[in-house]
Amino acid sequence: MAKTAGDFVVERLSAWGVKRIYGYPGDGINGVMGALDRAKETMHFTQVRHEEMAAFMACAHAKYTGEVGVCLATSGPGAIHLLNGLYDAKADHMPVVAIVGQQARAALGGHYQQEVNLAVLFADVCDYVQQVSVPEQLRHVIDRAMRVAQAERRVACVILPNDIQELDAVETPPHAHGTIHSGVGYAAPLVVPEPATLARAAEVLNAGKKVAMLVGAGALEATDEVLEVAERLGAGIAKALLGKAAVPDELPFVTGSIGLLGTEPSWKMMQECDTLLVVGSGFPYSEFLPKEGAARAVQIDRDPSMLSLRYPMEVNLAGDAAATLRALLPLLEKKADASWRKRIGGWTESWWKLLEKRAMTKADPVNPQRVFWELSPRLPDDVIIAADSGSSTNWYARDVKLRRGMKASLSGGLASMGSGMPYAIGAKFAHPERPVVAICGDGAMQMNGINELITVAKYWKDWADPRLIVLVLNNRDLNQVTWEQRVMAGDPKFLGSQSVPDFSYARYADMIGLKGLMVDDPELVGAAWDQALAADRPVVLEARTDPNVPPMPPHITVQQAKAFMSSLAGEPELGSVLKNTARQVVSRVLPGG
Known part of the structure; x- marks a missing residue:
């Protein structure tokens, strides 16, 4: 034809x-x-x-x-x-x-x-x-x-x-007025700022005594350069969620995520720094950055429209992250004073200990933090993580320790619920030889994840490595919004909008030819992860978690505290909320939680 x-x-x-x-x-x-x-x-x-x-x-x-x-x-x-x-x-x-x-x-x-x-x-x-x-x-x-x-x-x-x-194809348009003859191919340019602009940026960074870096998705291919610049400047590195895989979490000067879902070390570093270097990030929440005027700032971004958008930058560098950092590095002076780095290292060390205490506190039946704490040391070196939007994102952002070589992403700017499963499937088709972990809440799974498990069942035998593990936090609650109602609006949980029907995600996985695992005992969480990661087919790991474990923000404002106290007046799950909140607060001050 x-x-x-x-x-x-x-x-x-x-x-x-x-x-x-x-x-x-x-x-x-x-x-x-x-x-x-x-x-x-x-x-x-x-x-x-x-x-x-x-x-x-x-x-x-x-x-x-x-x-x-x-x-x-x-x-x-x-x-x-x-x-x-x-x-x-x-x-x-x-x-x-x-x-x-x-x-x-x-x-x-x-x-x-x-x-x-x-x-x-x-x-x-x-x-x-x-x-x-x-x-x-x-x-x-x-x-x-x-x-x-x-x-x-x-x-x-x-x-x-x-x-x-259905019409006949036209391979080559006629050579005539009003036609266009285009071609295939594009090679991205390597964009580096002018030397004079680089020199101005270096002057700002060299003058700083307490330098903080914030890296995002634009730094994912610039890991070496980010780390070299951080070493030269004696800087700590905070990460926007889209940049979570940019630098490994085991480094003592990496403070982890920033923002409402972020860490206490990132908050402290941003509040106390005198200089800020932002690399490839459009992190939207300015209240988690230094107060305006408190820090001199430099930003690198390939998109000039994103420069000086969240904080008034003294020097704006329009360019590719890796190439710009390489051009900047020879102009940077090695910091002689290591006290700032030591303070950051102390914060991060204390933070990881606190997260472990919080993860091991009691809950009914399983503390969601423990599910993530047990996952981190078991992650394969070449894993790809697809996180969804919801309360599960809090634990992914804070508790999951990424190592170099891992990939991880989520719906960042849009923060769309229901993106975790299709992200995981897209990752698996793009890299069929690598294990993939999807991190989802039960609301996201009921929105569309259950249906996309059918897509997994249709195609998984085509993948070189069959491992696609779907973690479902089954807490019968639209949990992120529930906590937002309590802490931001001062309202109690609205059962009519927040309660999610119970559903056996593990049994459903078995029914369509995948492997289903269900864990409701905190002592068996680690073994469940081991079993899932060793399976010969995709797995749905259903963890029955407590919806009333609070996702504690890195910094609690007076307004948030007042709103939370106001919400308790009509809270339908008051006893559980108070008990879990107390446990999380006590874990900070008492040895062993």
């Missing part, structure tokens, strides 16, 4: 290096689906359970590989379903291309079935969105979508009316 426009789309994406597309079929995209079937030896199609998951998986693919992630959906409702995952990619500056179907050109404007103005719909989430009108247009539209995604780390969308997909 003649090559169709649908075939051309698949071949052009392949020429750009795309090897996998995540999506769901429908008659609006049938011409491309047929082409994917014909090209299945070179282009792999992953069928998801819902289009939103396809977009999340494409975003995860981009995060865990650095490549462009590609997702696909049919017209109307299929295209609409992509939006949440695409906004996740936009918020975290990930290169993703969406290919979406549309009704036939002759029907557009006629209130036709599944007709949606997709160009308008995608205009906010995408930096490039274009509907194809004729086959001659396809080449440059695909090329530009891929190039915009790669070069600008943005989301792009190509809209394909279904009648165009």
Whole structure:
């Protein structure tokens, strides 16, 4: 048969290096689906359970590989379903291309079935969105979508009316006025600031006596450079959640996560530093940074629009993290006074001891912190972690110790609930030879994780390493919001909105051919992790945890304390809340908790 426009789309994406597309079929995209079937030896199609998951998986693919992630959906409702995952990619500056179907050109404007103005719909989430009108247009539209995604780390969308997909392909547009002749390929430039700007930055950093660094996702490929600069400056390193894997947690000057989900050492360091160096982070919460005017500051970011956005920087360095740090390093003077580093090391040592005490305190039936404390030493060296949004994120942020070589990510800027499972699946397809751990709450699993376990059951035998462990914290509560109601709004837990139906996630895993494990005894948590990590197939590890163990913030404000006390007046689980809060507070002051 003649090559169709649908075939051309698949071949052009392949020429750009795309090897996998995540999506769901429908008659609006049938011409491309047929082409994917014909090209299945070179282009792999992953069928998801819902289009939103396809977009999340494409975003995860981009995060865990650095490549462009590609997702696909049919017209109307299929295209609409992509939006949440695409906004996740936009918020975290990930290169993703969406290919979406549309009704036939002759029907557009006629209130036709599944007709949606997709160009308008995608205009906010995408930096490039274009509907194809004729086959001659396809080449440059695909090329530009891929190039915009790669070069600008943005989301792009190509809209394909279904009648165009079945027309004959046009490999080379006519050499005539009004046509465009584009090409494949993009090589990222190495961007380094001007020497004079680097010198100004060095002057600020050299003058500091107490230097703090904050690193984010932009520093993930600059581990050596970050550590060298930190050694030269005698600095401590705090990490935004998207940068958790940038530097290993066992180093005494790495204070861990920052923010409401962060650590006490990170809070103290930011409050006491006199100089701040931010590398590749758009961490949004300025209240966890030094007070304005308390510290001189330098920022490095490849995106100039992110510079001086959270804190008034004295010097802004637009450039790639690793290259800029390498250029800066020769200009930095070695700090002679080690007292600042020693203080940071003391804070972190005390913090890890406190976390262990908190993890080992009693709960009913299992303290969620213990689940994570037992996991850290058991993590395989090459593990990839996909964390969800919820109270489980607190424990991931604080208690999980990452070592060098591990990968970890989550929905950062959007903080979208339900992203953990599709992230884990995207990570597994991107790196089928590596073990993957998904960290999810029961709310996220009921939102969409249960369905995506079916996707795991469909494909897991294709993976070189079958290990995908899904941790589910079964606490029958939308726990993060419950604690936000108590601490931020001063309201008691609203059972009508917060209680989640109980469900046997482990038994469900067994039913669909995976392995299910359930643990409700704290003394058996470690053994459960050992069993999960040794399994010959994907595992759902269901931990029945106590919802009333408080995710203690690194610093409690007077307003938060007053709100919490106010919430107790109508608290339906008052006894458990008070008991668990007391245990967490006592663990700080008494030996052995």
